[in-house]
Amino acid sequence: MAERKQIAQFDRAVDLVLARRDGQPPRIDPEVAPLVNIAIELRSLPRREFRNFLRKEIERSISMSASAKPAVAPGYSATPYLSVANAAHAIEFYKKAFGATELLRLTDASGKIGHATLNIGEATIQLSDADPQSGNPGPDTLGGSPVRISLIVPDVDAVVKRAVDAGAKILIPVADQFYGARSGRIQDPFGHIWIVSTHVKDIPLEEVQKTFVDMTKQTAAGRSVEPAKTGYIRKGFRSITPYLVLENAGAFSDFVKAAFEGEELFRVPTPDGKIMHAEARVQGATIEFADASAEFSPMPTALHFYVENVDRAYARAIASGAKSIGAPTDQSYGERGASVVDPCGNYWYLASSFGPNPIPASLPNLMIYLQPSDASGLIDFMVKAIGADLMERHDDPGGRIAHAKLRLGDSVIEMSAAHGPYHPMPTTIHYYLPDTDAAYERAIEAGAKSLREPKDEAYGDRSAGVIDPAGNRWFFATRIKDDQA
Amino acid sequence: MRARISETDERRVVEAAQRDPRRFGELYENNFERVYSFVASRVFDRDLAEDITAEVFHQALANLKRFEWRGVPFSAWLYRIAANAIVDRQKRATRERENAIREDGLAEIDLDAAEYEMVERRAALFRLVNELPEDQRRVIEMRFANEMSIREIARALGRTEGAVKQLQFRAVQSLKARAGELNG
Numbered sequence: 001m002a003e004r005k006q007i008a009q010f011d012r013a014v015d016l017v018l019a020r021r022d023g024q025p026p027r028i029d030p031e032v033a034p035l036v037n038i039a040i041e042l043r044s045l046p047r048r049e050f051r052n053f054l055r056k057e058i059e060r061s062i063s064m065s066a067s068a069k070p071a072v073a074p075g076y077s078a079t080p081y082l083s084v085a086n087a088a089h090a091i092e093f094y095k096k097a098f099g100a101t102e103l104l105r106l107t108d109a110s111g112k113i114g115h116a117t118l119n120i121g122e123a124t125i126q127l128s129d130a131d132p133q134s135g136n137p138g139p140d141t142l143g144g145s146p147v148r149i150s151l152i153v154p155d156v157d158a159v160v161k162r163a164v165d166a167g168a169k170i171l172i173p174v175a176d177q178f179y180g181a182r183s184g185r186i187q188d189p190f191g192h193i194w195i196v197s198t199h200v201k202d203i204p205l206e207e208v209q210k211t212f213v214d215m216t217k218q219t220a221a222g223r224s225v226e227p228a229k230t231g232y233i234r235k236g237f238r239s240i241t242p243y244l245v246l247e248n249a250g251a252f253s254d255f256v257k258a259a260f261e262g263e264e265l266f267r268v269p270t271p272d273g274k275i276m277h278a279e280a281r282v283q284g285a286t287i288e289f290a291d292a293s294a295e296f297s298p299m300p301t302a303l304h305f306y307v308e309n310v311d312r313a314y315a316r317a318i319a320s321g322a323k324s325i326g327a328p329t330d331q332s333y334g335e336r337g338a339s340v341v342d343p344c345g346n347y348w349y350l351a352s353s354f355g356p357n358p359i360p361a362s363l364p365n366l367m368i369y370l371q372p373s374d375a376s377g378l379i380d381f382m383v384k385a386i387g388a389d390l391m392e393r394h395d396d397p398g399g400r401i402a403h404a405k406l407r408l409g410d411s412v413i414e415m416s417a418a419h420g421p422y423h424p425m426p427t428t429i430h431y432y433l434p435d436t437d438a439a440y441e442r443a444i445e446a447g448a449k450s451l452r453e454p455k456d457e458a459y460g461d462r463s464a465g466v467i468d469p470a471g472n473r474w475f476f477a478t479r480i481k482d483d484q485a
Numbered sequence: 486m487r488a489r490i491s492e493t494d495e496r497r498v499v500e501a502a503q504r505d506p507r508r509f510g511e512l513y514e515n516n517f518e519r520v521y522s523f524v525a526s527r528v529f530d531r532d533l534a535e536d537i538t539a540e541v542f543h544q545a546l547a548n549l550k551r552f553e554w555r556g557v558p559f560s561a562w563l564y565r566i567a568a569n570a571i572v573d574r575q576k577r578a579t580r581e582r583e584n585a586i587r588e589d590g591l592a593e594i595d596l597d598a599a600e601y602e603m604v605e606r607r608a609a610l611f612r613l614v615n616e617l618p619e620d621q622r623r624v625i626e627m628r629f630a631n632e633m634s635i636r637e638i639a640r641a642l643g644r645t646e647g648a649v650k651q652l653q654f655r656a657v658q659s660l661k662a663r664a665g666e667l668n669g
Contacts, residue, residue: 007654011635014653018632035657038664041607042629042657044525045614050535051517058513058542062506 087113097163139191169354170334239409243428258320285366300345372470385446426471440464518608621656
């Protein structure tokens with residue numbers, strides 16, 4: 001076939017291809033047919049103008065993004081620069097805990113990290129190996145860090161969990177905060193302290209300020225020992241004193257002496273040699289105790305007791321006749337804890353905090369721990385009728401109250417719903433408050449049973465007793481005798 | 486023609502661009518034909534195909550730091566961006582653009598081996614066009630990319646229609662031969 005014919009035939013085929021009539025035209029030269037396939041593919045050939053235009057556009061956007069990069073930051077910025085005992089380990093920890101990415105690492109001749117930069121999301125931190133000789137000590141050398149790093153993350157619960165899994169310790173468990181964030185405080189394995197938060201909702205500043213004042217008033221009340229304000233509390237006592245009514249109160253006195261260096265301050269014996277009333281001081285905390293009687297049945301009590309060294313306290317408690325419920329273990333909520341039951345049946349939840357002090361300054365070192373079947377109902381009662389403030393409440397995924405703290409005056413009572421071996425252990429609570437009569441009335445109105453109507457007692461208190469829905473005996477008291485006299 | 490760059494070369498170029506975006510131009514040059522031919526294989530409308538191709542490169546530039554080398558060619562990442570962009574466009578504009586988008590295969594993000602092979606083959610063919618003698622190249626581009634008639638091309642180039650048809654024929658013959666060399 002003449003080439004002229006092939007050229008013409010091919011062009012007609014191209015016309016058809018461009019008109020999107022696919023398939024080979026009829027009666028096509030076998031030499032032309034493969035060329036038509038090429039023509040079909042060329043149909044989606046890009047326009048040269050477009051290729052060049054897009055290249056220019058991309059180049060422009062590269063130069064814009066390059067100049068927008070804050071390689072030379074136009075304004076101010078501040079970046080935490082952490083000294084750590086082992087920067088290489090710290091970098092691995094921050095990667096695991098916070099999903100950090102390493103941007104830069106300078107290692108000196110000896111292998112020490114002289115400088116590293118990490119990104120956590122959009123945030124930046126820098127760190128280096130501590131070198132106390134060069135005035136660059138880490139928290140381990142200083143015995144703690146005075147700086148807290150506030151880390152904002154999309155999901156605080158997930159991040160804190162990951163951090164704990166990677167070795168961080170919880171100082172303050174994650175909880176909703178009055179200023180609209182959900183946050184918790186952790187200490188990383190190198191001693192640095194992170195406040196990890198997720199914004200939850202906007203709260204007007206005035207409201208935040210008001211809540212803050214109210215809270216600090218309470219805290220101040222809790223910490224202050226001004227006689228003017230606490231004159232209704234007997235000297236040497238706090239708002240709340242556990243009152244243990246026991247089968248063999250004498251054995252209890254012996255146990256706290258042997259196990260916790262407790263000291264019996266005071267004992268009123270019955271004619272038959274039992275204890276009508278006694279007081280002991282254990283590591284600065286006061287416990288009242290008595291032998292059970294016809295009127296008051298025995299009520300062994302659960303107590304949360306912070307000690308300097310939980311392993312030592314546990315060993316001594318066991319040596320003094322307590323039985324182990326749980327050997328010392330690090331707990332995810334930020335304590336090393338152990339549990340024992342003493343010879344009188346009281347449960348002791350011994351604990352040392354991972355915080356700056358093994359005995360937290362913000363809490364009484366000895367707290368009653370209630371384990372009612374209906375924790376939610378008891379919290380309601382305590383808030384409405386007893387005037388308790390719910391400080392925190394954590395529910396487990398099943399909706400069970402895993403832990404709650406309620407503040408009463410300068411004291412704190414803790415609670416969790418009964419579970420497993422932690423059965424309900426109602427107790428007797430001695431509560432100093434400003435107006436016993438009013439408290440008694442309120443409690444009765446809220447459904448408490450009367451135990452004793454308000455009455456002035458010879459030992460210097462005006463006192464009244466009620467039983468709450470969970471079976472706890474409350475003795476409200478207002479000091480009426482002048483302790484100074 | 487530009488030889489197919491080896492994996493190590495490609496990796497080197499990608500990593501350089503990740504460190505310094507000014508190196509992205511090289512990635513654009515190496516991948517423009519691939520991305521365009523992939524998009525054009527799923528989208529018939531030329532304006533839309535150009536739009537999406539532009540979007541792919543802008544997205545790739547913006548997200549280049551996120552690309553991790555896992556042994557698949559860089560182009561596979563670009564195809565994934567392109568496929569997503571096409572599906573997005575389809576979702577946004579099904580009503581007005583229904584006919585511009587091929588109905589089959591649109592929901593597919595991943596290319597099958599046959600499509601991958603076809604896209605690569607076309608990209609190679611498009612790069613061969615760049616290497617044709619100037620007058621042949623211009624005829625092919627005007628005819629296929631600009632969709633001009635033989636008469637319009639003849640007028641634009643100041644040649645006879647017969648001469649244009651002949652250039653077109655010779656160019657495609659030559660492309661056929663060189664594509665055969667590449668594939669064979």
